[in-house]
Each structure stands twice: as C-alpha cells, then as structure tokens.
Amino acid sequence: MWATLPMIIHLDADAFYASCEQAADARLRGKVMAVGGSRRGIIASASYEARRLGIYTPMPTANALRLVPNLTLVKSNFDRYEWFSRRMFEFIEDLTPWVERTSIDEGYFRLPDGNTQDPLEVARQLQETIERRLRVTVSFGIASNKLISQIVSKLKKPRGLAMVPLGEEAEFLAPLDVKWLPGVGGRTETALKGAGFQRIEQIRESSLARLAAVVGDYAPRLQQYAAGIDERPLVVERGEALSYSHQETFNVNLTDRGALERTMKTLLDDLIRQIVDDGKSARTIAVRVRLDKMQDTERSESLPEPSSLAEDFYPLIERLLDRAWDGRASVRLAAVRLSNIHEGVVAGDLFTRAEKGKRLALQKTMHDLQRRFGENAIKRGHACEN
Ligand SMILES: [Mg+2]
Missing domain, CATH: 3.30.70.270 (Reverse transcriptase/Diguanylate cyclase domain)
Structure with missing residues (x-):
C-alpha cells in the first residue's frame, strides 16, 4: 500500500544548536541553557529547560539574563x-x-x-x-x-x-492559525487577521475576490494551500545540502581587479536577496573564477556565525578573490555560492545587536524598493560602476 x-x-531537529551543545558537554544536559551572543547579542537557540522559563529565540540576551539570571550562556560553535x-x-x-x-x-x-x-x-x-x-x-x-x-x-x-x-x-489545517501557511507572516498575517481571517478554514471558504483584496495575486495559491493542496516537488541533490549560487560569463574577458570584485559583490547581493526571501541565512561563501582555457579555481571561507547581511560577506569576497586569482590572466567567468544554510536570522557577535539590526533594516528597505521599482531603483556603490 x-x-x-x-x-x-x-524532519526538524529540536532546539538544534542548544541540543548539540548539550550532546557535546554532559554538564549542560538538563540545564537551563542557551546558545547566543554575549550581553549585547541575541539568543540563537534555547534548551527546552530554558524555554519553560520563558526564554525564546531571537530574544535579546540582556532580556534573557534579566528574566533568568542563572541562565548558562554558551558561545555558538557552528x-x-x-x-x-x-x-x-x-x-x-x-x-x-x-x-x-x-x-x-x-x-x-x-x-x-x-x-x-x-x-x-x-x-x-x-x-x-x-x-x-x-x-x-x-x-x-x-x-x-x-x-x-x-x-x-x-x-x-x-x-x-x-x-x-x-x-x-484540509480537515487537519482547518482549525489552525493562518500564520502556519507559507507566505503568511508579519504584515500579511496582520492584514489577514484585520480582514477577519483567523483560522485556515476561513481562507479556504472565502471567495477569491475577498481574499485577493488582502493578499492580491497570492490569493489563488494561498487558497490552495488552505485546502491542503501543495504540489511543490522534492528537490533532491544527492549528498548535497542546500546552497545558493549565481554566476556571470563575460562577453569580454575581465582583467580589472576592481571590476571583478564589483561583479562578485553584485552576484552576492542577488543571492542575499534570495536567502532573505526564503527566511534563511548562510555561513559559508565560495568564489570561483574561470580563466581562459584553464580550470576553475574556487576558494571558500566561513563566517563565525551565519548571516543574511551582504556587508558581512564583502570582506570575505575581497580576501577570497586574492586567493583565487593572481591577476595575471583574464577572467571569463565569475561565480559566487552561499552554503551552510541556516534557518532564520542569527545575530550574535559580529556586530552588536542594535548595529546589526540597523544594517538589516537598511538592507530590507533596499530590497523592498528594488521589488517595487525595479533593480535600478537603488543600488550599492559596487553595482554602479560596471
Ligand atoms: Mg529545528
């Protein structure tokens, strides 16, 4: 049958980072503990013992310590x-x-x-x-x-x-909160609830027009989901974890280091937009160059913690490019790949939480403008010169 x-x-591992720490160190088992940045950072993962006391992610570490002063805080180890x-x-x-x-x-x-x-x-x-x-x-x-x-x-x-x-x-979904449906969160969730859609069955039973008044073009798809219909296939790459990559082949080979670096950063910007749309972050970046009649050279490096902020990756691109290309032969193709993909936003120690929050907000504003008014509405400096 x-x-x-x-x-x-x-499958979805439970409190994954915290569980890994507890698995690796017996002294942490059964403890009220969390993985996260220091006082100015955020909690990236909390043990179930800590969750029971009201610790959640992403909660500012300072608040977590105020709530549970004896919280054992462990530095992340990706x-x-x-x-x-x-x-x-x-x-x-x-x-x-x-x-x-x-x-x-x-x-x-x-x-x-x-x-x-x-x-x-x-x-x-x-x-x-x-x-x-x-x-x-x-x-x-x-x-x-x-x-x-x-x-x-x-x-x-x-x-x-x-x-x-x-x-x-459909029966299973009917009583659940609308926030469980793909694409519903933040502003969409507020708008749906404001229009009287609380439970998934209300979306399923609505007229398409009424639903479209709230979510626009997404209405037919959302209604399908609400009926429990989802035709997204399994995307299988044997032995390969999810990664995001993007490449550009040049009409005229590049010999200028500055131009190559700007191209790589622009490729990265596109990837960052995709991972942000998918609600993810990445820890590892690889750059690849192809010289004429030669093998590709790829170099990669990881951040100490995953990020969805383009600026975190720019210095890595500069370093990796130095290692992948000696500047002597001209380049035919440039590629950038992000891997070691994590769920959600992880903001620990790279910047303070406030600083990182500001930069992420600025990046989000850029993405929103590009979505509404087109790619050229607003650009980073490196995307303007090529
Ligand atoms: Mg999980």
Missing part, C-alpha cells in the same frame, strides 16, 4: 552544529536517495520506490537511532505533501511524530 502512496516526511547536521542526514541518506535538505537541521525525504514499510515506523526508528547515537532529538511529520508534513513536525515538537493520512489534509 505504501509503495503506491509516497508520503513526504519532514562547526559543531554543521558536524551534527551531516551525521543526522547521513542516517536518512543511508535509507533513501530522496532527501532534500532545506537548512542545517530541516529537510524532507520520502522512502525509496518499492518501499513497503509504514513510514511512521521508519520515522520512529530514525528518531530513536538519532537520539541514541547523536543525543539530539528530532521531530518528524508525515503527509502527502511538503506543506502538511512540515506543519505536523513543528506542531508536535519536541520528539514529535505524527502522520496526516491522505485525504485528511
């Missing part, structure tokens, strides 16, 4: 989290080639063709194996599509495990 109904399984992430996904990739990693601790998979095992049982075993071997707990949601499986795993945290049977998608 299962062979004919390929269910999609969403090499460690990426190591745990690889191990965790290996358990799944041993089982099936159909895996899509969407961030360091989240992804979708389905069981291989011809599978006859109950997916609930498979997920239960994985959950057990991962907890026993890695000491981190993971939640699993199973359903006929991505939308539902993802909501199930998040609703049931921690150590969640549940399935919504085929045909029961």
